[in-house]
Amino acid sequence: MPRWVKAAVAVVLVLVVVLVIGRLTGVEHGPGLHGGDGQTPASQVSEDGATPPAGVEGHQPPPGVEHGQP
């Protein structure tokens, strides 16, 4: 095998190892980074990747219930 092929294979292996390490250390990559299905804007996606459930609306209490009251 020529030397240039060995060098190219070594570079590819290093890149693969870097990608795998990035994956294992939690660096996000791929479509999931941008909202996954393309329907959920990234601005509405929380840090854990979940969209806020309907009705929560920024932790507003239901009508007639004040903060601090049961």
Next chain:
Amino acid sequence: MRLSARGRKLTLTAHVVASVGWLGAVAATLVLAVAGIASQDVQTVRAVYPALEVMGWYALVPLSLASLLSGLTISLASSWGLLQHYWVVTKLVINLVATFVLLIYMQTLGALANTAGSATELSAIRSSSPVLHAGAALMLLLAAAILSIYKPPGRTRYGWRKNQSLRAASSGSSAGRGRPREYP
């Protein structure tokens, strides 16, 4: 596979045009992607990601497939062969990997275009991902172009076996000797 001299030239022309066109489209994609993360103008940033998606579906994907198909055809029709020389095999691997990643990445470009249409904040629209992917693709395609021009020597094991069998079959004739017909 056998092609006439005219057919070989036509396929070679298609391969060069598709490959160089793909390289140019990737360079243009990189410019747009950099504008997406560097521009302070909201309208510009918002326009970049749908443009990247259009560029992907109507330039990058067709050109990559055309480059792959024409490359397969010209290598099988020429005396270089598809799996006989390391530089041809390396180009094939580069083309397959780049095309595969591109087809998967189109999903991300679609998501980015949707986000650009609905999000209001610049920070929610911007993404460095297209810059990284277009940069990596540019490096790969430049490597393929350099391989096409320099054609570094080195036969694969299959290439050696094939060459030996051709020499044995020709038994002293000049067939199979010397440098094969060149193509990019």
